[in-house]
Amino acid sequence: MEAKKQLQNLTPYQPGKPIEEVKREYGLTKITKLASNENPYGSSPSVRDAIIAETAHLGLYPDGYSAELREELSEFLGVKQEKLIFGNGSDEVVQILTRSYLREGTNTVMAEHTFPQYKHNAIIEGAEIREVPLINGEHDLKGMLGAIDENTRIVWLCSPNNPTGHYISQKAFESFMAEVPEHVLVVSDEAYYEYVVAEDYPETIPYLSQYPNLVIMRTFSKAYGLAALRIGYGIADERIIRAIEPAREPFNTSRIAQAAARAAIKDQDFLASCLNRNRKGLKQYYDFCEKNGLSYYPSQGNFILIDFNEDANKLFQHLLERGYIVRSGAALGFPTSLRITVGDEIQNKEIISHLETYLETAAGIKKETV
Structure with a gap:
């Protein structure tokens, strides 16, 4: 029996990769998930x-x-x-x-x-x-x-x-x-x-x-x-x-x-604390973008969309292999961007460090090919 014709070309919603799956696939013990805009500080x-x-x-x-x-x-x-x-x-x-x-x-x-x-x-x-x-x-x-x-x-x-x-x-x-x-x-x-x-x-x-x-x-x-x-x-x-x-x-x-x-x-005190730390986290990403000349959208949420002028899926994979799950912009209509959930201060520092290393390596490769 056939399902509705409308379902034939639809795919189920694809959330960020599960932590357990990434651990198994890449043999990692520590995973930082910044893909689904969850609150890194949990709940009250x-x-x-x-x-x-x-x-x-x-x-x-x-x-x-x-x-x-x-x-x-x-x-x-x-x-x-x-x-x-x-x-x-x-x-x-x-x-x-x-x-x-x-x-x-x-x-x-x-x-x-x-x-x-x-x-x-x-x-x-x-x-x-x-x-x-x-x-x-x-x-x-x-x-x-x-x-x-x-x-x-x-x-x-x-x-x-x-x-x-x-x-x-x-x-x-x-x-x-x-x-x-x-x-x-x-x-x-x-x-x-x-x-x-x-x-x-x-x-x-x-x-x-x-x-x-x-x-x-x-x-x-x-x-x-x-x-x-x-x-x-x-x-x-x-x-x-x-x-x-x-x-x-x-x-x-x-x-x-x-x-x-x-x-x-x-x-509401717990909520206010989370919101304050979220703004500080966003500033970490703003500073990173401005330092590296990257375009980004100022955000009123707990995430940021950054344009790296690189294949988003390639950059997503680079981070994934190092234990960081983010959201590739390719699935969101922004093929050279990543959407990154704002984590806690340490998580943000770690992922920014990996991104800076990637950008430095990519810049070096481009110079060699010129």
């Missing part, structure tokens, strides 16, 4: 205690409605509980939205180089994909408006954008929202929201009362350090939440994930 110590407490209830199904987490998160965000939906990571919220609104005969608009799951899920639903090229790493909002028509159902904004780290300013966001037709959902994917320091980054939650077609996505996977537990959420008008809830799988978030998320949001 209070999360561990919450997880241990939950192990006493592993025989019970989780609360599918996530009532306790819903109550605490709504208070933390200052939104009504009815405006929240939880997913097995924000990836599942993307899936719920595409399942709910996209089908053959509809289209969806997104940046050309952005989080790939928007496109992946839309293809499965048979929708037309309209990709608008980035301009210097930024969303071309004017071009995206021009791509909207009567059959458009969802527009995706990734801010900060993965993989470039650029963000959409408050002024640009307001202008865009004022022009989008009411029948089109605007999804503001803010997976890296907690890392942003730009003063003109929009606080989007207050716009929900003005724009009932706005959906905001956030996650506990990145800054809160709960990537292994897979829990994210969406914020939207109650009518949207009611409409899409039937597309959510029952018991889609675990008891452990819900308890961990509740503990994580209560420890």
Whole structure:
């Protein structure tokens, strides 16, 4: 029996190489993974205690409605509980939205180089994909408006954008929202929201009362350090939440994930510490780039996209053989760039040292061939 025709040319999402696989393949004992934008400092110590407490209830199904987490998160965000939906990571919220609104005969608009799951899920639903090229790493909002028509159902904004780290300013966001037709959902994917320091980054939650077609996505996977537990959420008008809830799988978030998320949001001091160290880590990479004349995108996330003017896959392999897993830009639309997660100070120093050695060797080879 044949599967959907849309699946025939799709490949599963390819995350960064697993640590265990790299150890086996190259006979290494130490691996530093800076490929998936995980928090190198883990999660709040209070999360561990919450997880241990939950192990006493592993025989019970989780609360599918996530009532306790819903109550605490709504208070933390200052939104009504009815405006929240939880997913097995924000990836599942993307899936719920595409399942709910996209089908053959509809289209969806997104940046050309952005989080790939928007496109992946839309293809499965048979929708037309309209990709608008980035301009210097930024969303071309004017071009995206021009791509909207009567059959458009969802527009995706990734801010900060993965993989470039650029963000959409408050002024640009307001202008865009004022022009989008009411029948089109605007999804503001803010997976890296907690890392942003730009003063003109929009606080989007207050716009929900003005724009009932706005959906905001956030996650506990990145800054809160709960990537292994897979829990994210969406914020939207109650009518949207009611409409899409039937597309959510029952018991889609675990008891452990819900308890961990509740503990994580209560420890904002830990979060602030991580964010401060992340900015210092980014500066290490900025200094490295400027010293070596490399182009890069200033980032509002916990990652940086650097153009080495070299085959990204070759450079990726060079680092991999030395125990450093990063993300080749070849798979992200940037064939001479690497996307590197900001690690701790020592991890950053180590990988920068390997990159500098590579650049020096490459420069020497080029001189010999001239």
